[in-house]
Amino acid sequence: xxxxxxxxxxxxxxxxxxxxxxxxxxxxxxxxxxxxxxxxxxxxxxxxxxxxxxxxxxxxxxxxxxxxxxxxxxxxxxxxxxxxxxxxxxxxxxxxxxxxxxxxxxxxxxxxxxxxxxxxxxxxxxxxxxxxxxxxxxxxxxxxxxxxxxxxxxxxxxxxxxxxxxxxxxxxxxxxxxxxxxxxxxxxxxxxxxxxxxxxxxxxxxxxxxxxxxxxxxxxxxxxxxxxxxxxxxxxxxxxxxx
Amino acid sequence: xxxxxxxxxxxxxxxxxxxxxxxxxxxxxxxxxxxxxxxxxxxxxxxxxxxxxxxxxxxxxxxxxxxxxxxxxxxxxxxxxxxxxxxxxxxxxxxxxxxxxxxxxxxxxxxxxxxxxxxxxxxxxxxxxxxxxxxxxxxxxxxxxxxxxxxxxxxxxxxxxxxxxxxxxxxxxxxxxxxxxxxxxxxxxxxxxxxxxxxxxxxxxxxxxxxxxxxxxxxxxxxxxxxxxxxxxxxxxxxxxxxxxxxxxxxxxxxxxxxxxxxxxxxxxxxxxxxxxxxxxxxxxxxxxxxxxxxxxxxxxxxxxxxxxxxxxxxxxxxxxxxxxxxxxxxxxxxxxxxxxxxxxxxxxxxxxxxxxxxxxxxxxxxxxxxxxxxxxxxxxxxxxxxxxxxxxxxxxxxxxxxxxxxxxxxxxxxxx
Numbered sequence: 001x002x003x004x005x006x007x008x009x010x011x012x013x014x015x016x017x018x019x020x021x022x023x024x025x026x027x028x029x030x031x032x033x034x035x036x037x038x039x040x041x042x043x044x045x046x047x048x049x050x051x052x053x054x055x056x057x058x059x060x061x062x063x064x065x066x067x068x069x070x071x072x073x074x075x076x077x078x079x080x081x082x083x084x085x086x087x088x089x090x091x092x093x094x095x096x097x098x099x100x101x102x103x104x105x106x107x108x109x110x111x112x113x114x115x116x117x118x119x120x121x122x123x124x125x126x127x128x129x130x131x132x133x134x135x136x137x138x139x140x141x142x143x144x145x146x147x148x149x150x151x152x153x154x155x156x157x158x159x160x161x162x163x164x165x166x167x168x169x170x171x172x173x174x175x176x177x178x179x180x181x182x183x184x185x186x187x188x189x190x191x192x193x194x195x196x197x198x199x200x201x202x203x204x205x206x207x208x209x210x211x212x213x214x215x216x217x218x219x220x221x222x223x224x225x226x227x228x229x230x231x232x233x234x235x236x237x238x239x240x241x242x243x
Numbered sequence: 244x245x246x247x248x249x250x251x252x253x254x255x256x257x258x259x260x261x262x263x264x265x266x267x268x269x270x271x272x273x274x275x276x277x278x279x280x281x282x283x284x285x286x287x288x289x290x291x292x293x294x295x296x297x298x299x300x301x302x303x304x305x306x307x308x309x310x311x312x313x314x315x316x317x318x319x320x321x322x323x324x325x326x327x328x329x330x331x332x333x334x335x336x337x338x339x340x341x342x343x344x345x346x347x348x349x350x351x352x353x354x355x356x357x358x359x360x361x362x363x364x365x366x367x368x369x370x371x372x373x374x375x376x377x378x379x380x381x382x383x384x385x386x387x388x389x390x391x392x393x394x395x396x397x398x399x400x401x402x403x404x405x406x407x408x409x410x411x412x413x414x415x416x417x418x419x420x421x422x423x424x425x426x427x428x429x430x431x432x433x434x435x436x437x438x439x440x441x442x443x444x445x446x447x448x449x450x451x452x453x454x455x456x457x458x459x460x461x462x463x464x465x466x467x468x469x470x471x472x473x474x475x476x477x478x479x480x481x482x483x484x485x486x487x488x489x490x491x492x493x494x495x496x497x498x499x500x501x502x503x504x505x506x507x508x509x510x511x512x513x514x515x516x517x518x519x520x521x522x523x524x525x526x527x528x529x530x531x532x533x534x535x536x537x538x539x540x541x542x543x544x545x546x547x548x549x550x551x552x553x554x555x556x557x558x559x560x561x562x563x564x565x566x567x568x569x570x571x572x573x574x575x576x577x578x579x580x581x582x583x584x585x586x587x588x589x590x591x592x593x594x595x596x597x598x599x600x601x602x603x604x605x606x607x608x609x610x611x612x613x614x615x616x617x618x619x620x621x622x623x624x625x626x627x628x629x630x631x632x633x634x635x636x637x638x639x640x641x642x643x644x645x646x647x648x649x650x651x652x653x654x655x656x657x658x659x660x
Contacts (some may be wrong), residue, residue: 053559080565092562094579094658104564136658150561156564234437 004029004160004191005050010059012045012215019045021215023108027160032192034202034223036214037236043195046212047162049083050193064159075094080108083153085185089145091137095123098133101155109156116155127181130220143174147181154185161185163194166227199243211235250309261308262306269335277343297335303582304331323613352632361624374627376633379617382631386453386608392445396456399433426467434460449527450606455637458609461531462596467594470588478572480547491543504601508532511605530602538595545587550579579589582656589649593642610634 005027012020019042023129023171027033036041048054049061052068052075053227060069066078068071092100101120102229111119124130129140137145153161163182167175179201179220186192186205202209209226211219219226219235230236250258273296275281284292291298304325312318324334348547358377363642366372376383385393406429410421437460439445452460479491504620511534518524553576561575581588600611608616614630617623 023605048559051563053562076565078568079563081564084559084563086556086559088554091558092557092575092579094582094656104566107570107574108565111425138658152564161565232306 003027005062005193006060006169007050008060008062010049010061012042012047012049012054012058015234020049020231022158023059023215025210025220027191027193028060028158030189030191031208032186032206033049033194033208033210034206035193035195035210035212036197036199036202036238036242037095037210037218041212042219043069043212044164045215047084047195049194050207051079051084053084076108078198080104080156080158081158082162083156084162084164085146085150085166087168089142089149091145091149091152093137096134096136097129097140097151100137100148101152104152104237105155119157120151120155123154124148125211126154126184127151132139141174142170146170146178148175150178150181151191156157160193163192163196165197167193167196167198181226192202197242199227209234211238213238221237252309252313254312255309255312259307260307260423262303263320265299265303265306266271267303269296269298269303272296272299280345296339300335301328301331304328306447306524319532351612363626371629371631371632372626375617375623375629379613379623382454382617383610383613384454385456386613388447388453388456389445392439392447393445395436395439399436400459400653403429403433412651430467449525453573454525454613457607457611458596458599459529461534461599461602461609462491464531465534465538465599467540468531468658469542469591472535472539472548474577476539476543477546479552480543481550485505494542495540495543498537501537503534504596504604506537507601507604510532526605527607528606530607534595534598534602538591538598541591541594542643545584545591546580548587549582550576551585552583554578571590580655585649585653585656589646592649596645598639610637639658 003026005025007023007025010020010023011018021041021042023046026044035046039217045054045056048066049056050063052072054060054077055070063078063080066072070077072078092103095103098117101123102113102116105119109116121130121133124133129144129147129148129151132144132148138146138162139191139199144213150166161190166182167178170178175198177182179198180200182194188235192205194201194206206223209219209221209223210217211226211230211232213234219230219232221231226235228240251260251623256413272283273284276296282292284295287295305328307317308321308325308331312321325331351370353370355368356373357368357370358368358373359365363375365374381390381393385396388396406421406425408473410418410425413421419456422531435441435620436444437452437456438447438449459632476491476495479487480495482488482491507530510529514529515524557575557579558571561571566574599609602609603612603615611631612633614627614634618625618627
């Protein structure tokens, strides 16, 4: 399997605060990685650097063969290949669910409206909300909105999917429907980097686990090893609190 | 007394039979004073007699303020207008003021007013002299535009209204074409029709334009132009490129800081000095540009307010889908931001329409300006009130229509549950 994402000695500061310290990470095609760690540990910042929603100041990030830096000319092209799902869904409230899903395919990928709608309905069906296609985001439950956001990202037919705490803003009974959709996606062979505290999901889906603390990757291990015999004390403490 | 007697359900009948007659007395005294010129309470000291209806009314209302009386009308009345003594007094004041001042106003406006005739001398009955407005009506509408050519203005506006009507009623599929036509092609046709000089139409210089038609022309052009400029300024002010950012800030702050009347004066007097010799720019065009830039600065700040209200997540989501700066703003950010600030935009538009009379400083006379001119005509001295009441009504109708439309738009674009 070939590398699709590579981070080398990445450092990032927010003013004086260092959010990422010497982060190294390699992700292969079709690999699923779950990142966990206490809040403020840099998990979100890390994945937001991968599609340059945040800028890193030092080190190299290479996505699908393209170095990402301030010199990158077609950052939009790279972003179009990296889907992202956010904690707060971030659907466009002025557009229907269907229009949310077709907007970028039509205007960024230049598909015709008909093509875009076909793809959109396919993806909405996949996350089981095709019956809500004509409603507006404000009319849907949180779980439905998050699945719509997932469908919207999938409509760009991305090579990589990033998830930034996709279930943290949801009621407990809605978490499952979103996780189910994500498990389904994982089984389809998508490359996924997921920031989440859902350890059940991690055990089921992840190839590798990453534990972050204070901007550093403290531990990276195969999922089984990570849960059964974590090496660092910090990881053990975290797992004992969360499990 | 208030402590001694507390009206409640138990003494319902007593309270009502005390309270209602006192209220009736208050109203009889008030109407006697107002309409019949009789003063029932003349035996009281002057000031007490003057305030008698208010005092008696409040007292009576106190007696009928009975909680859970079981009489539905009374309960509703007490809940809505008679809940406290303060509210009772306010209610009475509103009723009294309404009945005291409405009849004389109506008399002046309509019943005692003069409508027929052709000169100031025909106004004899003491009310408003609408003859003035009637005689000058064409001037108020068309300014000094020559009479035989006025059909051109009528046609231009007629086409405009047909287009607007069509935009409302045609199927949505064609609507955008009509709107595009109205915004980009029609203004040129309309202006050519009115100014002439082509197709054998007589050239009529802008100095002769005036009246309500000029109000509408100036407003319409300034409205259409100031909106996109304001939008770019708002985006510019939030730009990360210092050159664009600071020039936007500079532009906005300079134009917002100067009174419109100064700007208009400069556009007429100083601007031509900067033009190369031999070039000439029409006065009306200069005025429209001045108003446009002035209002664009306000518009920019209104729109910026909307931009700032949007959560960062919207930017993140659009970027993560591969949208660049323009797609992100045109497809995601601006539609939401503009929807949020419709009330503010309507506000700026209304202010713009009502600012147009200021173009009198450069010698252009729109509706209010024409009235200012007509009232100084020796044959029609002293007609200022009628004129300005008329102008006020016309402006109110225009502005109220715009206000209603903005509310309609707000409702239509709402995607809340």
